[in-house]
Amino acid sequence: MISFMPNEDEISFVDVAKSFAIEHLRPRSRLIEETGEVPDDMAGKLQELGFTTLELLESFDGLELPLVSQVQVLEALSFGDLAAVQGLPGFNETASFIRANPENPLFVSLKDKRPTGSLLVNPFHHSLTIQTNRNGYRLNGVSIPVKMGEVSTLLIIAGVDENREDVLLLLEKETHQWKSVIGDRRLGLLASKCARLQFDQLEVPEDCVLARGEAARQVTRDALARIRILEAAKEVGTMAAALAYATEYTAGRKAFGQEIAKFQGVSFTAAQMAIQTQGARNLVWHAAKKLDDQEPDAIQASLSALHFAHRAVRFVTDSAVQLLGGHGYVQDHPVEKWMRDAQAQVNLWESETELLVKSGEYLLLGKEGNG
Amino acid sequence: MISYELEPQQQQVKEIVHWFAENEMRPISMLADKLANVPDDWLRKVNNIGISMSTSTLGEGSKSEGQKKERQGNRLAVIATEELAWGDAAIALTLPGPGLGGPPIQHSGTPEQKQRFLSIFSRDEEPRWGAYALTEPEAGSDVSGIQTTAVKTKGGYILNGQKIFITNGKRASWVVAFATINKELGRAGHRAFVVEKGTPGFSCSRVAHKMGLRASETAELVFEDCFVPDENLLGGEEYYESKGSGPSGFRVAMKTFDTTRPIIAAMATGIARGAYEYTIDLIKKEYPLHGRQFQMAAETLASIQQSIEAARLLTWESAWKADLGLPNAKEAAMCKAFAGKMALESTSKCLELLGPIGLENHIVEKMYRDAKIFDIFEGTNQIQQLIVARHLYEPFGIRV
Secondary structure, eight states: OOBOOOOHHHHHHHHHHHHHIIIIIGGGHHHHHHHTSOOHHHHHHHHHTTTTOSSSOGGGTOOOOOHHHHHHHHHHHHTTOHHHHTTOOSSTTHHHHHHHSTTOHHHHTTTTOOOOEEEEEEOTTSSEEEEEETTEEEEEEEOOOBTTTTTOSEEEEEEEOTTSOEEEEEEETTTSOOEEEOOOOOSSOGGGOOBEEEEEEEEEEGGGEEEEHHHHHHHHHHHHHHHHHHHHHHHHHHHHHHHHHHHHHHHHOEETTEEGGGSHHHHHHHHHHHHHHHHHHHHHHHHHHHHHTTOTTHHHHHHHHHHHHHHHHHHHHHHHHHHHTHHHHSTTSTHHHHHHHHHHHHHHSOOHHHHHHHHHHHHHHSSOOOO | OOBOOOOHHHHHHHHHHHHHIIIIIHHHHHHHHHHTSOOHHHHHHHHHTTOOOOOTTOSOOOOOTTOSSOOOHHHHHHHHHHHHHHHHHHHHHHSSBOGGGHHHHHHHSOHHHHHHHHTTOOTTSOOOBEEEEOOBTTBSSOGGGOOOEEEEETTEEEEEEEEEEEETTTTOSEEEEEEESOGGGGGGGEEEEEEETTOTTEEEEEEOOOSSOTTSOEEEEEEEEEEEEGGGBTTHHHHHHHTTTSOOHHHHHHHHHHHHHHHHHHHHHHHHHHHHHHHHHHHHHHSOSSHHHHHHHHHHHHHHHHHHHHHHHHHHHHHHHHHHTOOOHHHHHHHHHHHHHHHHHHHHHHHHHHGGGGGSSOHHHHHHHHHHGGGTTTSOHHHHHHHHHHHHHGGGTOOO
């Protein structure tokens, strides 16, 4: 039966997440941006509450929640501050790869570890090469910036070798040294510790290969679908925050003798923000449910959900700044930060065009094209 | 629990209605558009097999704990309506039944009125229609400004005024018509009457020619000293007396929108899906499966598909709330605003993919013409935004 009603556990969990977001994350979001990191006490509390292990398998001491539950919790947390959510320690995106391929012996060996994970999706044409050699692979060059790259101790690389064969590698910093190249970042998500990863002829032995060829492609496809949905949910949280803030502001701000909300140029913009936010939320929940139920079109749904969320979060956060006018542009209000964070978020997680083209390939060919 | 799975009954209805849309509606779609009419023999045939635009299951659901089964009339209606509009929206609007006049009678009529007006629709008799007459030449979006008057007289009311853009208004056996008993009372003076065909002083002055939905009859109605008996005042005198100055015919009209807007949104979604499915089939056959042209088509189709999905989910959410008896005015406005705009954009993009050949004898150009009205009727896009905004600002005590 069609229902949009969360279950009782989800309602309780979201309640805790929303309270934490409002009481702790939001008030400290500027400080988090200035220092470029989530304070230890806050990260510790979030870990204690289980918010950093929503996706992680129970056998790894995670909560192993279904996606449809996770997306609600992540939206609630991101309502406080997206950048803080993106700057938390834990397995992060690597948890989705573990979830997509739980029997892999390389993952099993990570059970008792508490790493900070990063994911590098490295298609053939980037400045990092993956060359086959007798013992496995050799990595050389500098990657694109990856989230938590500055501090990560666990790295999954979904790449392509010189023969255009897909390969999935698992590296741990304690055994495979790479350097973090920290750039001069100013746009947004400054607490997410994005950094390029530099590999100097790094030898990666066979026992670090998670999968190759079609197997690698399949695990990556499944994991990326999960990640897309989780990232889209965070974007919905930012939209909800921007909508709520702009609505309250325009209800109180007066111009030409009345609250500016009474001008339709303002109120209609707020209405469009609300429609886009709800549209994105529904697509995220729907895609999450499809993936939980392993429906055949779940990957295509994940592409749609993230594309819609990308477009909507840019529109909603930009509109919030616009509705606050000059006050929105200065840093006395959080909306300018949310707009920067939103654009940075969109940059990190697949381009909008790429998402649409891939989605279209599923619709037309029933599979992803060869690029 | 969050779920998007159709119940067996919903799935069955969806499949049956889709079969009907594909095998009975589509074959006459282009002809009906050309004739600007749905053939009478076809209407008689579908009425005999029991297909109708049934809206009698719409309305408020119940939250009472004593109920064994959750109501699903609104969800069932939007699922079925999307399939009908996939077939042909104009023909769907012309299917026999109470149409948009059903919901106000269902949720505001007396038991006697429900029996009298909703029981006339039978597969064993000639097809019949109901209609809903609110819009006037000088009162479209501003419903509160209606000018049609209802003057109390012995045993009833005398109606004078004009209504425009009334779907099935000429062929309808009865019309739910809104009028004011006192313009100075504003909305509180509004009343809804069920005016029956053949009532002296009630006539159809014109059937409009339109850009799209040509097979659907859009009538102009005139009331000239038209006597309507007390028993045709929707809800009866007591309905208005017992509720003091608050509720009125205006409230009846607004309540109707909460259940009919999701239906209209579902229709818009059905049109867009019809165009999308037609186009993707054609592209699979005629486009190269690689290269720039393929990429452009893939991108465009994906964009259409996700918009359709978003519209459907907004619509389902609104219908789900209605079934549960939860307030859904904001959600009804959201789905209508999104779906109405989406349908036009989607059909336009489909036309773009088809190129000049799309202009000739392809159903997509008809769907494009049909789609435009879904951004206008049952409240324009702007009105929907106004309603959404009102709900957003209500907690702050601001009336926008």
